[in-house]
Amino acid sequence: MLLLAIESSTGLVQPVREQVEGVASPVYFLAESPYLLAGQARSVFSIQSQLRERNLTLQRHILELTHISQQFVALKAENDRLRQLLGSQGRLPYEVLIAEVVGIVPNTGSFQVIVDKGADAGIQTGQPVLDASGLFGQVITVAPFSSRVLLLTDHNHAVPVQVNRNGVRSIAGGTGLRDRLELENVPVSADILEGDLLETSGLGGRFPTGYPVGVVVSVLVEPTSAYAQVVVKPSAELDRSRHVLVIFEPQVVAP
Amino acid sequence: MNPFTGGWVILMTLLMAMTLAVFRLPDGSPEWLGWFRPSWVLLILFFWAMELPHRIGLIAAWFMGLLMDGLQGEPLGLNGFLLASFTYVTWRFFERLRMYSVLQQCGVVLVLILLAQLVRAGTLYLASNQPFGFAMFGTVLSSTLLWPFIYLLLMRIRTSVRIE
Known part of the structure; x- marks a missing residue:
């Protein structure tokens, strides 16, 4: 019996795990059902004035976003032109799939969530996951109708990042604490300041470039240490988001 | 007597335990509440x-555990x-355990769940x-305190459905 516990650390039993998870995942849907029902009830019995107010804020939000996206289209065209001039490959748009969080693994030592899309929607292990405000995590196992996402604050998770202001590269590792990432092995001389926005650098090939990861909360330089301790607050709403985006690698089309 | 009577009751309680084991706390509940999640499956199997x-x-218990591994993403x-x-220990001592009062059983549950954790x-x-x-001690504490209630509830279910 201990054999399996040992084997699982070598990664040979991944297919078995996915089968087991496929059998077990309906329990998550069952456990989530009270919340789903409550959500349904709330949407049925909401007051008209509330709805109107919500509608108005959403419309304003859309207006702001369309404004930004108009600029974005122009900027992207310009960027592509410049890239062509430089002779480097243009960036391809990413396909996204919206998934809903149906379960949170109630383990105090690790941060994982279950989402309601799995192998049936074409999800594969290792795909990055975003929410509305930033990087959320990555897919670690895929069952037929659900998959498991490791959050970026889990202490087994790390993501290559760069500072949005000047492109200083580093690696943001999870700490196992809910609202805290730490940059690993930052030299004391690195140009990282409080309030800097960190985005994914795309190095390592797993995460796409340019998605926000977090904001630097504090930079602590200890005289005895060769490294600065940089604490980052993740931008994604890790404990609140109900809907997440699973990113698909762009299909390269032959010209 | 049909040896399989009431098997579905056992299965339902175990399914219930698994659901409770992964039940998400409502948004905005304090984080420390999560440390006191009792190990439902162990209690009900006990x-x-x-x-x-x-x-x-034993094999059934082991497969039950395999499902739990799949659920919780553990090795x-x-x-x-x-x-x-857990089941083996209980088998070994079940006659003695049945003679104990509920409080003494609580002590046994405390030791067993502490070891398991x-x-x-x-x-x-x-x-x-x-x-x-230190979260695991929260689990041990809450499981121990919950045992009398689970015992009485399941005992009532058991006598009313007459599972043999």
């Missing part, structure tokens, strides 16, 4: 293994080992480098 040792097999076989060894924390530390936390 009851059935004590009352009906001929109905709960495969960890919960299987825990549940099966220590093994679990140790394995997780080795397998996925998870740090030891």
Whole structure:
């Protein structure tokens, strides 16, 4: 019996795990059902004035976003032109799939969530996951109708990042604490300041470039240490988001 | 007497336990509340293994644990080992355990779940480098305090459905 516990650390039993998870995942849907029902009830019995107010804020939000996206289209065209001039490959748009969080693994030592899309929607292990405000995590196992996402604050998770202001590269590792990432092995001389926005650098090939990861909360330089301790607050709403985006690698089309 | 009567009751209670084990706390509930999640499956399996040792097999307990591993994303076989060894200990002493008062049973539950949590924390530390936390003592405490209620509830279910 201990054999399996040992084997699982070598990664040979991944297919078995996915089968087991496929059998077990309906329990998550069952456990989530009270919340789903409550959500349904709330949407049925909401007051008209509330709805109107919500509608108005959403419309304003859309207006702001369309404004930004108009600029974005122009900027992207310009960027592509410049890239062509430089002779480097243009960036391809990413396909996204919206998934809903149906379960949170109630383990105090690790941060994982279950989402309601799995192998049936074409999800594969290792795909990055975003929410509305930033990087959320990555897919670690895929069952037929659900998959498991490791959050970026889990202490087994790390993501290559760069500072949005000047492109200083580093690696943001999870700490196992809910609202805290730490940059690993930052030299004391690195140009990282409080309030800097960190985005994914795309190095390592797993995460796409340019998605926000977090904001630097504090930079602590200890005289005895060769490294600065940089604490980052993740931008994604890790404990609140109900809907997440699973990113698909762009299909390269032959010209 | 049909030997399979009431098997569905046992299965339903175990399914219930699994659901409670992964039940998400509502948004905005304090984080420390999560540390006091009792190990539902162990408690309910303990009851059935004590009352009906001929109905709960080691293999069944092990597969139950495999499902739990799938649910919680823990190393495969960890919960299987825990549940099966739990069942074995209960088998070994079920006659004595039945004679105990509920409070004495609480003591037994305390020791067993403490051992299970220590093994679990140790394995997780080795397998996925998870740090030891004091959360496991919260689980031990809440499970022990919950045992009398689970015992009385399941006893009532058992006598009313007459599972043999």
